[in-house]
Amino acid sequence: xxxxxxxxxxxxxxxxxxxxxxxxxxxxxxxxxxxxxxxxxxxxxxxxxxxxxxxxxxxxxxxxxxxxxxxxxxxxxxxxxxxxxxxxxxxxxxxxxxxxxxxxxxxxxxxxxxxxxxxxxxxxxxxxxxxxxxxxxxxxxxxxxxxxxxxxxxxxxxxxxxxxxxxxxxxxxxxxxxxxxxxxxxxxxxxxxxxxxxxxxxxxxxxxxxxxxxxxxxxxxxxxxxxxxxxxxxxxxxxxxxxxxxxxxxxxxxxxxxxxxxxxxxxxxxxxxxxxxxxxxxxxxxxxxxx
Amino acid sequence: xxxxxxxxxxxxxxxxxxxxxxxxxxxxxxxxxxxxxxxxxxxxxxxxxxxxxxxxxxxxxxxxxxxxxxxxxxxxxxxxxxxxxxxxxxxxxxxxxxxxxxxxxxxxxxxxxxxxxxxxxxxxxxxxxxxxxxxxxxxxxxxxxxxxxxxxxxxxxxxxxxxxxxxxxxxxxxxxxxxxxxxxxxxxxxxxxxxxxxxxxxxxxxxxxxxxxxxxxxxxxxxxxxxxxxxxxxxxxxxxxxxxxxxxxxxxxxxxxxxxxxxxxxxxxxxxxxxxxxxxxxxxxxxxxxxxxxxxxxxxxxxxxxxxxxxxxxxxxxxxxxxxxxxxxxxxxxxxxxxxxxxxxxxxxxxxxxxxxxxxxxxxxxxxxxxxxxxxxxxxxxxxxxxxxxxxxxxxxxxxxxxxxxxxxxxxxxxxxxxxxxxxxxxxxxxxxxxxxxxxxxx
Numbered sequence: 001x002x003x004x005x006x007x008x009x010x011x012x013x014x015x016x017x018x019x020x021x022x023x024x025x026x027x028x029x030x031x032x033x034x035x036x037x038x039x040x041x042x043x044x045x046x047x048x049x050x051x052x053x054x055x056x057x058x059x060x061x062x063x064x065x066x067x068x069x070x071x072x073x074x075x076x077x078x079x080x081x082x083x084x085x086x087x088x089x090x091x092x093x094x095x096x097x098x099x100x101x102x103x104x105x106x107x108x109x110x111x112x113x114x115x116x117x118x119x120x121x122x123x124x125x126x127x128x129x130x131x132x133x134x135x136x137x138x139x140x141x142x143x144x145x146x147x148x149x150x151x152x153x154x155x156x157x158x159x160x161x162x163x164x165x166x167x168x169x170x171x172x173x174x175x176x177x178x179x180x181x182x183x184x185x186x187x188x189x190x191x192x193x194x195x196x197x198x199x200x201x202x203x204x205x206x207x208x209x210x211x212x213x214x215x216x217x218x219x220x221x222x223x224x225x226x227x228x229x230x231x232x233x234x235x236x237x238x239x240x241x242x243x244x245x246x247x248x249x250x251x252x253x254x255x256x257x258x259x260x261x262x263x264x265x266x267x268x269x270x271x272x273x274x275x276x277x278x279x280x281x282x283x284x285x286x287x288x289x290x291x
Numbered sequence: 292x293x294x295x296x297x298x299x300x301x302x303x304x305x306x307x308x309x310x311x312x313x314x315x316x317x318x319x320x321x322x323x324x325x326x327x328x329x330x331x332x333x334x335x336x337x338x339x340x341x342x343x344x345x346x347x348x349x350x351x352x353x354x355x356x357x358x359x360x361x362x363x364x365x366x367x368x369x370x371x372x373x374x375x376x377x378x379x380x381x382x383x384x385x386x387x388x389x390x391x392x393x394x395x396x397x398x399x400x401x402x403x404x405x406x407x408x409x410x411x412x413x414x415x416x417x418x419x420x421x422x423x424x425x426x427x428x429x430x431x432x433x434x435x436x437x438x439x440x441x442x443x444x445x446x447x448x449x450x451x452x453x454x455x456x457x458x459x460x461x462x463x464x465x466x467x468x469x470x471x472x473x474x475x476x477x478x479x480x481x482x483x484x485x486x487x488x489x490x491x492x493x494x495x496x497x498x499x500x501x502x503x504x505x506x507x508x509x510x511x512x513x514x515x516x517x518x519x520x521x522x523x524x525x526x527x528x529x530x531x532x533x534x535x536x537x538x539x540x541x542x543x544x545x546x547x548x549x550x551x552x553x554x555x556x557x558x559x560x561x562x563x564x565x566x567x568x569x570x571x572x573x574x575x576x577x578x579x580x581x582x583x584x585x586x587x588x589x590x591x592x593x594x595x596x597x598x599x600x601x602x603x604x605x606x607x608x609x610x611x612x613x614x615x616x617x618x619x620x621x622x623x624x625x626x627x628x629x630x631x632x633x634x635x636x637x638x639x640x641x642x643x644x645x646x647x648x649x650x651x652x653x654x655x656x657x658x659x660x661x662x663x664x665x666x667x668x669x670x671x672x673x674x675x676x677x678x679x680x681x682x683x684x685x686x687x688x689x690x691x692x693x694x695x696x697x698x699x700x701x702x703x704x705x706x707x708x709x710x711x712x713x714x715x716x717x718x719x720x721x722x723x724x725x726x727x728x729x730x731x732x733x734x
Contacts, residue, residue, distance in 0.1 A: 044563065087419045107563040109418070113361075113554035119402055126691050127682050134678040142671050184622055184683070184698050188629065188705070191679035195633075195672040199640065202668035229643040232589060236582050236639070237632045243578030244628065249570035251351075252621055259629070 004223040004271065005216055005279050011272040015158060018265075022165010031168050034177035037121065039114035040068065041082040043093075044107040050075050051102055059096040063089050071175075073250055077107070085111055124183045131187060132156065135194050143201055147281055152197045155274035159193040160186060162265040163258055170257065181255040189262030196233075196270035200226050204275075215282045223271040234267045296725040303719055307603050313344045314609035344613045349620035349700060352568050354561030355413035360426060360551035362406040367549060376406045378548040383408060383425050385544035390424055401690050408551060418558050420533070428550045429541035431458030432504045433489075435496055451502060454492050457546075460485025464542035466535045469527050475535035476527040479542065486522025494518040505538070571624045578628065579605075582635065590642050596723050597638040597716075604634045604715035611707060622701035630708020633676070637716030641665040655728045662721050669717070673709050680706035 035042050045056075053070040056078055060067045066083025073079050085093070090109070097104050132153055140149030163186060170176035203222035204215070211218065241260040248256060350357055360383075367375050380399050387395040387410065396411045415421055434451040460481050467478040481489050492501065493515050502512040503526055510528040530538065583601065586594035608627065612619060645661035652660060683702035685692040 046562070087422065091419070105560065105562065106558075107560040109556065109558040111556045119405075123402070123692055130692075131679045131682045134682070135675050138671075138675055138678060180697060181622060184701050187679055187683055188701075191676040194675045195636075198672040198675055199668045202671060206664070206667070225647070226643075229639050232639050232643070233632075233636045235585060236635050237629075239581040239585060240578040240628050240632055243581065244571070244574045244625065247570060247574035247577060249567055249574075251567060252571075252625060255622070255625060259625070 001220055001224055004220050005276065008276045008280065011276055015162075015269075015273060019158070019161045019165060022161060022168060025168040025172060026165060029168060029172040031164075032171035032175060032177045033117075034179035034182075035081060035110060035112055036179045037117035039084075039112050039117055041080075041085040041109075041111040043080045043082065043085075043090075043109050044073065044077060045080070045094075045097065046074075046077045046105040046107050047097075047102040048076065049102055051078075051097070051100060053078060055100060056080065056097060059093060059100070063092050063096060065089055065093065120180070120183070124187075127187060128190070131190055135190070139194065139198065139201070142198075143205055147278055148201055151274045151278040151281065152194050152201070154277055155197055155269040156190050156193045158269050158273045159189055159262055159265045163189055163262045166261045167254075167258060170254065176254040176257070181252065182258055185255050185258035185262065188259065189266060192263050193266035193269055196230065196267050197274040199229070200270045200275055216279055219271075219275045219279050223275060226271070230267050230270070234264060237263045296722055299718075299722045300726045303603070303722060307606060310603075310606045310610035313613055314606050315344075317345065346609075346613055347616045347618045348564070348568070349618045349623065349697070350411060350413060350557070350564075351559050351621045351697065352564045352619065353413055354559050354564040355411065356415045356418045356421065356556065356558040358410045358412070358418065358422060358425065358553060359555035360408045360410070361554045362408060363550045363552065364404075364406055372406060373401075375548045376401070376408070379408055379551060382545050382547055383410060386424055386540055387412065387421075389540045389544055390421075392421075400688075407554075414561070415558070418556060420537070422553055422556070424537050424540065426551055426553055427537075427541055428506050428547045429458065429538070429544075430506055430546045431461070431542060433457070433492065434502045434504055435492065436500050436502070451504075454488070456481075456485060456488045456492055458542060459545070460488060461542055464539045466532070466539050467525065469525070472527070474527065475530050475532050476525050477530075477535060477539055477542070478525050479523065481522045481524070483522070486520075489522065489524065490518060490520045567621055571621065575624070575628060579631070582631070586635065586638070593638075593642050593645070593724075596720055596727070597635065597642070599723060600638065600715045600720040601631065601634060603719050604631065604711055607715065608708060608711050611711065612704075617703055617707065618700060619704075620697050620700035622697045623704040626701040626704035627708060630705050630712060633673075633709060634712030634716050637665075637669050637712055638720060640669060641717075641720070655725075658724060658728070662717065666717070669713075673713065676709060677706060680709070 053072065057067055057070055060070075060080065060082065065085055068081040068083070070081075071079045094104050094106060135156070136149040136153045138149075139152045140146045143149070167176060167178070167182065171178070200222050203225050204218045207218050207221055211221065238260065241256050241263070244256045245253065245260065362376055362379055364372050364375065376399050380397050384395070384397045387397065392412050392415060394413055396409075398409045398411075400407045400409060410425060412418075412421055433454050433456040435454055436449050437452045438449055462480040462482045462485070464477050464479045467476055468474065469476045496515045497517055499515060500512045501515050502509045504510070511526055513527070579601070583594075583598045586597045586601075588594070590597065608630075611617070617623070641661050644665045645658055648657040648660045648664075651657070680702045682692065684699050684706060
């Protein structure tokens with residue numbers, strides 16, 4: 001049997017590197033906040049032929065609308081991020097572009113007031129808090145120990161940090177924006193993470209009856225026993241997610257990328273973070289009792 | 292259980308056939324022939340059961356518009372705000388229905404003292420008309436002109452004084468064309484009470500103007516020729532036909548108890564939605580094929596059983612989406628695919644356990660043990676995911692949690708997926724394996 005718990009320093013090193021580079025990116029570049037959180041307008045146009053983005057930008061400025069960015073989603077589709085746009089400005093903008101000799105099809109129009117963002121952040125925080133508490137108690141009750149619950153929630157926090165940090169890098173290098181879907185992905189990862197953790201825990205609980213009390217040995221045994229399952233399950237998720245990532249279209253790209261990072265992190269964190277913390281905690285507890 | 296594996300097997304087959312029938316698209320072609328799936332339409336005596344098995348697509352897939360209005364509750368005392376908000380909701384619902392938009396939804400949400408109305412209009416692209424239809428307060432007031440006597444020889448001035456006749460006294464309003472000018476106008480019919488008030492007011496004001504005021508703006512100020520007792524009147528203003536139609540709808544639906552302002556709008560064109568559906572379906576099929584191949588490569592015969600279980604999972608899920616019905620959104624499709632992953636995880640857990648138990652026990656015994664042992668971890672792990680689904684779906688509409696459609700759609704599809712995968716991953720695979728093993732033993 002492999003002595004997984006002997007290499008805890010390595011897991012700390014890996015997690016530490018990933019999380020610290022994420023935190024570095026968060027402090028240096030922050031997150032690209034999407035329209036849904038900061039307020040503003042998103043318009044996607046499909047034109048019948050190619051039109052340079054700066055020509056569209058000129059029309060935007062002529063109409064007195066604040067221009068944040070214009071991005072091509074295809075050769076003849078453009079995604080405009082703007083400040084607040086009134087009803088008449090919307091009509092004028094479309095007819096203004098049509099005057100440049102193209103037909104314009106408005107695929108999407110979103111406008112969000114500035115008050116909505118902070119509220120979403122609050123609601124998300126509440127949702128995370130409630131989900132964490134619910135899971136903490138559920139795990140603590142099922143495994144008859146708060147140690148298990150707290151370790152599982154710490155692994156969840158680990159995964160959240162990995163995901164948020166990675167997203168900051170995605171944002172800086174590829175322009176991924178924080179939107180409602182990102183929040184959904186983050187919350188899903190919490191449940192994914194704890195799903196995997198419970199499966200490893202379950203083997204510890206089961207072996208405890210037959211193989212005694214040394215949590216160190218039980219943890220090694222459980223990690224070995226669940227390793228193949230964990231890998232196979234991650235493969236299945238990765239297949240699904242890569243298919244969605246490559247073929248699923250623009251609108252869910254970053255959502256799926258977040259889930260992909262999160263599910264890999266979730267599978268990794270179960271034995272190497274949750275169980276490692278659990279074993280370390282147990283060792284410290286015993287040391288203190290001796291003294 | 293008195294049920295033998297064979298009987299359960301038959302039950303599963305019947306269930307799958309029913310579910311597969313429901314999940315078929317309304318029209319499809321196979322081997323060059325076209326088929327149509329008729330909808331359920333049963334009539335026994337007075338009892339009629341009619342369901343159409345169509346998938347309900349959300350705004351992001353079918354195209355449409357979501358409008359969020361903030362209700363201005365400044366002048367409403369705290370204890371009456373809930374009533375006022377519900378009034379707003381009902382009136383907006385009436386207006387939208389009178390406008391003739393199919394399947395609109397109107398919801399309210401209150402968070403930290405901010406009252407909102409969320410209106411979803413499928414299939415609408417030109418939202419400007421909808422916004423002005425919904426967002427106008429449409430407070431109609433008839434006012435009298437009162438002469439104020441001039442002080443110390445100054446010229447007398449006139450002020451407007453509100454009468455007790457308002458939009459609430461209307462029975463109905465409709466668009467007519469003025470017989471003299473040919474311009475659109477609104478013909479209104481008062482209630483009995485309103486008719487009496489109107490007769491009273493016109494009687495007192497013969498020869499004077501009687502301004503008609505909508506949302507603090509004078510829309511017309513006709514001169515009363517004589518007392519009007521018929522209980523009906525005509526408002527002529529400078530309306531376009533569209534404006535007149537809109538006003539008629541607003542008057543019929545009633546005035547909003549408080550003013551509302553548009554704070555958020557999301558409109559997705561139908562073409563973008565259709566492209567998203569195509570892409571996700573393609574991605575889903577490719578992903579599913581890869582996953583199925585992986586299961587067969589990794590687990591051989593057991594993998595085939597898991598793939599059959601997965602097919603049954605998909606068929607039952609789609610059938611339930613149609614029956615409940617669940618509104619399918621883009622995040623919802625992602626939720627569905629994740630639940631596919633979880634359904635397979637159940638199988639992977641069991642099969643890995645089976646590999647461990649196989650050297651120690653007989654084949655079929657090892658299988659039963661594997662199912663039994665794996666169940667503990669599956670139960671606890673699924674329950675944890677259900678906790679998150681519950682928080683995200685927010686079924687009790689708690690104001691401090693999210694109420695947005697896409698997140699809910701995701702949570703509901705994921706949660707439903709967990710329950711169905713318990714059925715397909717455990718009940719179905721287990722019984723298929725039992726039947727399969729028995730056949731093997733008899734040979």
